Amino acid sequence: MKELSEEQFQRYARHLILDEVGEEGQDKLLSAKVLCVGAGGLGSPVAVYLAAAGIGTIGIIDDDIVDLSNLQRQIIHATSKIGAPKVDSARETLSQINPTINVRTYKQRLTAANIQEIIREYDLIVDGSDNFETRYLINDAAYLNGKIVVSGALLRFEGQLTTFRSGLKSKRDEPCYRCLFPNAPSANSSNRCEDVGILGSVAGVIGTLQATEVLKEIIGLGETMSGKLLIFDAMNMQFRKIRFKRRLDCVLCGDASSIKDIT
Numbered sequence: 001m002k003e004l005s006e007e008q009f010q011r012y013a014r015h016l017i018l019d020e021v022g023e024e025g026q027d028k029l030l031s032a033k034v035l036c037v038g039a040g041g042l043g044s045p046v047a048v049y050l051a052a053a054g055i056g057t058i059g060i061i062d063d064d065i066v067d068l069s070n071l072q073r074q075i076i077h078a079t080s081k082i083g084a085p086k087v088d089s090a091r092e093t094l095s096q097i098n099p100t101i102n103v104r105t106y107k108q109r110l111t112a113a114n115i116q117e118i119i120r121e122y123d124l125i126v127d128g129s130d131n132f133e134t135r136y137l138i139n140d141a142a143y144l145n146g147k148i149v150v151s152g153a154l155l156r157f158e159g160q161l162t163t164f165r166s167g168l169k170s171k172r173d174e175p176c177y178r179c180l181f182p183n184a185p186s187a188n189s190s191n192r193c194e195d196v197g198i199l200g201s202v203a204g205v206i207g208t209l210q211a212t213e214v215l216k217e218i219i220g221l222g223e224t225m226s227g228k229l230l231i232f233d234a235m236n237m238q239f240r241k242i243r244f245k246r247r248l249d250c251v252l253c254g255d256a257s258s259i260k261d262i263t
């Protein structure tokens with residue numbers, strides 16, 4: 001374990017005072033490498049909280065530029081950044097919050113062609129993407145490369161959160177994203193924010209919960225969200241938790257899976 005500097009003692013004082021975190025937990029955060037897929041509604045609060053918490057290396061991948069219509073919920077970006085690449089805007093905000101961490105940016109779309117090379121560098125992936133194609137891509141690559149995924153999703157006044165860690169050899173009996181959603185909805189039933197709308201702060205609720213689960217997974221705190229889907233309903237201010245299991249017939253992690261390398 002590395003000795004914390006005087007600056008780090010002050011910066012992370014409210015973590016260090018928690019017996020369950022302490023210097024050992026903070027050291028785990030400082031050594032951790034987390035990739036945020038998307039610097040949008042979910043990625044904004046996730047990256048801000050992870051940077052503030054002292055995650056040593058944060059990767060951000062997004063090929064988009066900041067648009068005026070993003071600012072209603074994507075709190076990492078400012079009006080002055082309209083027209084700038086989201087990854088550049090995000091990096092600047094994070095460096096203001098915590099200049100002592102590493103931020104790596106990828107101004108590109110995550111695809112089957114680049115995902116292996118990118119996620120290899122990280123321990124944990126935060127899925128803040130807005131489409132099923134990317135979610136399956138992340139799930140499959142994480143499973144095959146031994147990475148944990150903390151997944152969030154948004155829809156109008158609702159949000160969802162779960163964690164997948166069946167990529168870890170010791171967690172092979174836990175479910176993956178394809179166990180939860182074996183089939184993607186048809187192309188015309190789009191659930192993207194830009195098509196159906198989203199109450200801005202709902203993105204903040206789910207993104208902040210994702211950041212919390214990332215910190216818990218890295219430090220090894222409390223109960224995992226693996227095998228559990230949290231559904232947040234802002235209209236009725238209700239949280240429901242549904243349990244789900246690995247599907248024996250899952251095309252990725254099931255007993256008869258023939259998929260060896262689909263990325």
Ligand code: ZN
Binds near residue numbers: 252
């Ligand atoms: Zn599965």
